[in-house]
Amino acid sequence: MNILGFPRIGEKRELKKALESFWAKKSSEEELLVVAKKMRTLHWEYQKNLLFVTVNDFSLYDNMLDLSYMLGAIPQRFQNLKGLDLYFAMARGNGESVACEMTKWFNTNYHFVVPELSKDLHYKVNAEKIIQEYNEAKALGYIPKISLIGLFTYFELAKIHDNSSKEEAFSQLKKAYLELVKSLTTLDEEIIIEFHEPIFVKGQNPLFSEIKDVYDTIVDFGIKAIVSTYFEASNEATKILVGTKIDGLGLDFIYGENNLTSLKLIADAGKKLYAGVIDGRNIWVANLDSKLQLLDRISIIVPKDLIHISTSCSLLHVPFSKDSEVKMDSEILSWLSFAREKITELELLESLFRNGITESNRKAYEQNQAVNATRKSSNKIHDVKVQHRVSNLKINVRSDTFKERIKIQREKLAYPNLATTTIGSFPQTPELRILRQKYKKGEINTNEYESGIKDYIKECIAFQEQIGLDVLVHGEPERNDMVEYFGEQMKGFVFSQNGWVQSYGSRCVKPPIIYGDTSRPSPMTVRWSSFAQSLSKKIVKGMLTGPVTILNWSFVRDDLPRHEVCKQLALCIADEISDLQDAGIRIIQVDEAAFKEGYPLRQENIKEYENWALECFKISSSVAKSSTQIHTHMCYSEFNDIIKTIEAMDADVISIETARSGNELLKIFKQVGYSNEVGPGVYDIHSPRIPSVDEIYKQIKLLLEVLPQEQLWINPDCGLKTRKWEEVKPSLKNMIEAVKKVRAEIDK
Ligand code: GLN
Ligand code: ZN
Numbered sequence: 001m002n003i004l005g006f007p008r009i010g011e012k013r014e015l016k017k018a019l020e021s022f023w024a025k026k027s028s029e030e031e032l033l034v035v036a037k038k039m040r041t042l043h044w045e046y047q048k049n050l051l052f053v054t055v056n057d058f059s060l061y062d063n064m065l066d067l068s069y070m071l072g073a074i075p076q077r078f079q080n081l082k083g084l085d086l087y088f089a090m091a092r093g094n095g096e097s098v099a100c101e102m103t104k105w106f107n108t109n110y111h112f113v114v115p116e117l118s119k120d121l122h123y124k125v126n127a128e129k130i131i132q133e134y135n136e137a138k139a140l141g142y143i144p145k146i147s148l149i150g151l152f153t154y155f156e157l158a159k160i161h162d163n164s165s166k167e168e169a170f171s172q173l174k175k176a177y178l179e180l181v182k183s184l185t186t187l188d189e190e191i192i193i194e195f196h197e198p199i200f201v202k203g204q205n206p207l208f209s210e211i212k213d214v215y216d217t218i219v220d221f222g223i224k225a226i227v228s229t230y231f232e233a234s235n236e237a238t239k240i241l242v243g244t245k246i247d248g249l250g251l252d253f254i255y256g257e258n259n260l261t262s263l264k265l266i267a268d269a270g271k272k273l274y275a276g277v278i279d280g281r282n283i284w285v286a287n288l289d290s291k292l293q294l295l296d297r298i299s300i301i302v303p304k305d306l307i308h309i310s311t312s313c314s315l316l317h318v319p320f321s322k323d324s325e326v327k328m329d330s331e332i333l334s335w336l337s338f339a340r341e342k343i344t345e346l347e348l349l350e351s352l353f354r355n356g357i358t359e360s361n362r363k364a365y366e367q368n369q370a371v372n373a374t375r376k377s378s379n380k381i382h383d384v385k386v387q388h389r390v391s392n393l394k395i396n397v398r399s400d401t402f403k404e405r406i407k408i409q410r411e412k413l414a415y416p417n418l419a420t421t422t423i424g425s426f427p428q429t430p431e432l433r434i435l436r437q438k439y440k441k442g443e444i445n446t447n448e449y450e451s452g453i454k455d456y457i458k459e460c461i462a463f464q465e466q467i468g469l470d471v472l473v474h475g476e477p478e479r480n481d482m483v484e485y486f487g488e489q490m491k492g493f494v495f496s497q498n499g500w501v502q503s504y505g506s507r508c509v510k511p512p513i514i515y516g517d518t519s520r521p522s523p524m525t526v527r528w529s530s531f532a533q534s535l536s537k538k539i540v541k542g543m544l545t546g547p548v549t550i551l552n553w554s555f556v557r558d559d560l561p562r563h564e565v566c567k568q569l570a571l572c573i574a575d576e577i578s579d580l581q582d583a584g585i586r587i588i589q590v591d592e593a594a595f596k597e598g599y600p601l602r603q604e605n606i607k608e609y610e611n612w613a614l615e616c617f618k619i620s621s622s623v624a625k626s627s628t629q630i631h632t633h634m635c636y637s638e639f640n641d642i643i644k645t646i647e648a649m650d651a652d653v654i655s656i657e658t659a660r661s662g663n664e665l666l667k668i669f670k671q672v673g674y675s676n677e678v679g680p681g682v683y684d685i686h687s688p689r690i691p692s693v694d695e696i697y698k699q700i701k702l703l704l705e706v707l708p709q710e711q712l713w714i715n716p717d718c719g720l721k722t723r724k725w726e727e728v729k730p731s732l733k734n735m736i737e738a739v740k741k742v743r744a745e746i747d748k
Contacts, residue, residue, distance in 0.1 A: 001050045001346045002274050004194065004228060004250065005057035005147055005314030006043045007339050009502045011321060014039060016506040019060065023092075029084055036060065037136065044137055046340055049347055051308060052145035052192060055133040057316070060084075061091045061505050064112035064157065065100075067149050071176045072124030075100065075116045075161070091505060101159070102504055106198055106231050107601055108281070108317055109511075109553065111504035115158035117169045123176035127183045134187055143192075146184065147314075150197035150227065151177045151214055152207060157199070170207065174214065182221045193218075194226040194250065194274075198313075200237035201229050201256065201601050211240045219245035226250055226274060230313035231281075232601045233258035238265060248272030253294060254279045254312040263301040273302050276312035278342055278349070283318055283499075283513065283555045285337045286345045287372045288352060288365060295353050309350050315339040319499035319510075332494050332515055335375045376559070381516035383491070390567050396615065396622040402650060402676050405626045409652065412627050413539060413586055417709040417746075418700070418739050419470040421679065423633050423655060424543045424589060425721035426460050426475035427728055436480060453477050454531060461535045467733050471587060472540045474532035476721065482545045482591060483553045484512055485524075490572055492518035493554075512554045514565060520572040523579045530583045541631065542580040542588040547573050547616045552594035563612035570619035577620060581628045589631035590620060590651070596636055610645045617649050629653065631679075635718045637661045643668050647676075655679035657717045663702040670706050678707060681717030682735060688723065690730045696738035709746065714739050 009015050018035040021027040036058065044053040059066050068074070069087055077097040081089055091113055093099035101114040130146055137144040151174060160169050184191055195215075199205075218225050227241055228250025235258060241249055242265045249266060251259040253276055266273050275298055277291050299307060321340035325333055337345060348368070351361045375381070398405065432452075439449035460475035479485040487493040493512050500508035525542060533540040547569035556565055573590065580588050595617075600609050621630045632651040637658055639646060646654065658665050658680035666680055682699045683691040703712055714735065720728050 001350050002052070002145075002194075002250075002308050002310040003047065003050065003054060003315055003343065003346070004196070004230070004276075004280065004311055005054055005316050006047065007316055007318065007320050007502065008039065008043070008058045009320075009500060009506075009508055010039050011323075012498075013500055013508060015060075016508060019506040023088070032060075032084075040133065040136060041140065044140060044142055046343055048142065050343070051143070053137050053142040054147050054194070055137050055144045056130045057147040057314060058133060060087065062111075062113050063147075063149055064115065064154065065091055066129060067154055068100075068113070068115045070126055070129060070180055071173070072126065073115055073117065073121050073173075073176070075118075076120060103157075104597065107597060107599065108231075109501070109503055109509060109597075110316060112157070115154065116161045117155075117158045117164070117173065118160065118162040119164050119168070119172075120162075121172075123172065123179075125176055125180040125183060127180055130184060131187060134184075138188070145226075146191065146193045148181075148193050148195055150195040150199075152205075152211070153197050153199040155207070156205070170210070174210070178214070178217060178221075181218055181223065185222050190224055191222070192224045192226070194228055196230075196314075197227055197234075197237070198230050200234040201232040201252075203602060204236050208237065208240060211237065212244050215241070215244040215246050219247075226272070228274060228276075230255070230276060232256045232605075233262075235259065235262050238262040242266055242269035242271055246271070248274055248306075248308070250274035250276060250310060252276040252312040253298070255281070260297065263298060267302045267306075270306070272306050272308060273298070274308045274310040276310045278309070278311045278345055279558070280311040280313035280315055280342070281317045282558055283336050283338060284558050285335055285341075285368065285371050285375075286349070288345070288349055288368045289372075291349055292352060295349075304354075309346055309353065311342060311346070315342060317501060318342070319496065319501055324498045325496055327497055328494060329380075331374065331378065331380060332513075334371050335515065336513075338499070378516075381557075381559070383517035383519060386517040386519050386568055386571075389571055390564065393567065393571075393619065396619045398622050398624060398626065398650065400626040402652065405629075405652060406677070408627050409629045413629060415470050415539070416743070418712055418714050418743060420714045420736060420739055421469060421471040421541065421655075422464075422473055422715055422732070423717075423719045424473050424476055424541070424591070425479070425719035426456075426473070426477070427723055427725050428477075428721045429725070432456060432477050436478075453528070457528065457532050458535060461532055461540070463729070465536060465538065467729075467736050469732070469736065470538070472532070472536055472538050473543060474528055474540060476543060476719070478528055482593070483550050484510075486545050486550060486572075487512035487514075487554065489522075489524045490518050490520050490569075492516040492568070509553075512550075514551075514554050514556050516557065518565070518568045518572055520575050524576055526576075526579050526583050526585075529580060529585050533583075533585060539586050542577075542585040544573055544576055544580075544588065544590050544620075546590040546592040546595070546632065547620055548598060548613045549592050549594040552598040563616070566612065566616040567619060570616040573620040574623045577628075577630075578623045581623075581625060586627070587629045587631060588624065589633060589655075590617070591633045592617065592649075593633065593635045595634060596638075596642060599642070610642070614645055614648055621649075621651065631655065633718075637665045639665060640668050643672050643674070647672060647674055651676060653677040653679060653713055655681065655713065655715050657681050658703075659684040659699070659717045663699075663706050666703060666706040675711070677711050677713060679713030679715045682714055682738075683716055683731060685717045685720055685723060688727050690727055691734060693734045693737045693741070696735050697741050700738055700742050704742070 022032040047053040102111040225246040230252040233256030319338045435452045456477040464472045529542045631653040
């Protein structure tokens with residue numbers, strides 16, 4: 001039995017607290033390290049019945065960053081720093097130098113620190129972190145397995161920051177990486193390393209020609225190597241890996257069913273198989289009967305004694321344990337399995353797989369069957385009305401073409417060219433957070449809460465009118481989070497109290513859990529939007545989160561295909577759009593911030609995702625009348641691969657992130673002849689800096705080189721909730737000034 005890693009943020013987010021206190025200089029480095037060591041000790045204790053305990057899965061910030069640090073891949077601007085100062089400066093920046101970039105780890109919500117490669121890196125390896133953790137585990141009497149990000153994955157996720165060729169950069173890095181691995185051989189007689197190579201699931205890559213050499217070299221150092229891939233199947237790499245000297249392969253059979261086609265190769269090569277059959281990314285109790293069937297299928301081909309039952313990936317992506325969920329409906333809670341419970345499942349599955357049903361496992365096995373049976377038939381999950389609606393869905397396109405709609409909208413909504421707006425949220429002030437918390441805890445009553453929210457909305461509207469924005473928003477003060485806010489008001493969702501999952505560094509998210517058929521019993525946003533609209537003659541945009549984003553940022557039930565769950569969500573949002581327009585809201589924005597995140601890792605699966613994700617967006621938006629303008633917003637800037645899908649979404653207006661990429665990205669919109677309206681963000685909201693009128697003016701002029709003024713909207717990059725009013729006010733004023741200047745020139 002094996003896991004690929006354990007959550008490191010801690011049962012009660014101890015690491016978060018220790019880190020934040022250290023960063024705030026309220027505690028010392030020693031104190032931080034004591035907490036970290038205590039956590040590792042505890043986490044290994046839970047793993048004591050496994051084949052080994054995993055070391056180096058722990059991190060004070062991120063494993064990719066750990067590896068950069070251990071390789072000495074330190075960008076020039078941090079050269080004068082050392083130790084934790086250096087480590088955290090790379091992660092978070094310091095007064096002088098900006099942090100390294102962060103981006104999402106494959107298709108998860110975990111962010112890693114992107115390595116910066118260049119010729120002037122002076123690689124200097126230092127395995128101290130691994131050595132220390134290894135010795136700690138050893139001293140406690142465990143057999144340690146080192147978890148290490150593989151060379152290929154590290155390299156492909158890195159960015160080359162100078163004109164080095166890929167080959168040069170790779171060969172330099174390879175030298176350092178091998179040196180690091182070699183330096184570990186002195187630790188023990190036999191060193192076991194599990195190399196994480198999820199990049200292999202993306203399929204053929206020119207660097208595959210290096211796989212054999214790299215892993216044979218590593219084994220020749222005297223290391224017992226396991227190479228693990230996850231999140232999809234990795235058959236191309238498996239073909240090569242079976243021909244190397246490695247000891248075993250780890251494959252994901254949950255998200256990479258196609259790995260089953262590689263079993264014969266593995267058996268023929270006599271390699272060990274770490275079979276990822278317990279879902280490392282989702283939170284449902286395993287159905288042990290179906291797991292046993294899967295293992296039977298595998299063991300027809302691979303001899304039983306070469307199979308080690310594993311999680312599909314690191315447990316980093318699920319919460320710590322269900323122990324502290326005291327408020328959740330007990331039936332629903334019985335269907336869940338977090339990291340600690342998953343280890344127990346591994347143990348039970350192992351015993352059933354090796355010994356069949358015995359005196360000692362019978363009770364737990366029967367309990368597992370019972371839980372799965374109740375989950376299947378529970379009336380909490382099944383809502384016939386919802387199922388009926390989904391199966392009777394009619395075609396979902398808006399009644400008019402964009403050309404026809406935009407004519408009606410332009411007439412009715414009468415906004416100018418280069419219309420100005422924002423993405424929805426205004427600053428979430430400490431007062432606002434306190435107000436919501438007090439209401440949640442029952443410390444203030446509904447009246448007090450609502451009048452607080454209304455005051456905020458009034459201020460937002462007054463400010464927007466005063467500076468002269470064309471299309472206003474209510475500011476989203478009632479929302480803690482753009483998914484949670486909707487999930488809390490829909491049936492079929494449940495929220496944990498302590499189900500935290502690390503997002504980056506000390507930041508955690510608590511994803512909503514979709515356990516059953518979803519529906520929307522009553523309007524979710526209408527009262528706030530209507531209130532805001534009642535305050536102004538100008539148009540106030542309604543604000544919704546789209547179905548695909550709600551899906552991609554939740555733990556989703558596994559007893560229904562994702563596209564079916566998404567269709568149900570799409571109907572909830574459609575209902576909300578319908579109510580908003582009936583209430584007189586004329587523009588409605590459906591945010592799809594996480595649309596792109598859901599893209600499958602393998603090319604051949606992309607079409608299918610695009611088809612249903614697109615369909616779901618359209619199920620929601622097609623209830624809009626021709627005169628109701630539908631906006632959507634996406635917070636990223638790379639559209640090249642998905643522009644056709646964006647076009648097919650057929651939103652009347654899309655706002656996107658561009659401020660950091662100039663008008664480069666817009667060119668793709670022009671190239672494909674995109675004809676709907678576009679709002680490319682004209683300034684970056686991710687920084688506290690206030691953009692000058694001139695700067696925004698220039699940015700608008702650049703945009704106008706690519707698209708005509710009739711097609712353009714002017715707005716910031718993203719929502720303003722993370723900013724302060726002192727930043728937002730002057731920034732938006734400058735944006736308006738810049739637009740005025742451009743309009744004046746055009747009118748001349
Ligand atoms: N309407 C949301 C906001 O302004 C959009 C957030 C997002 O795209 N992440 O906050
Ligand atoms: Zn955004």
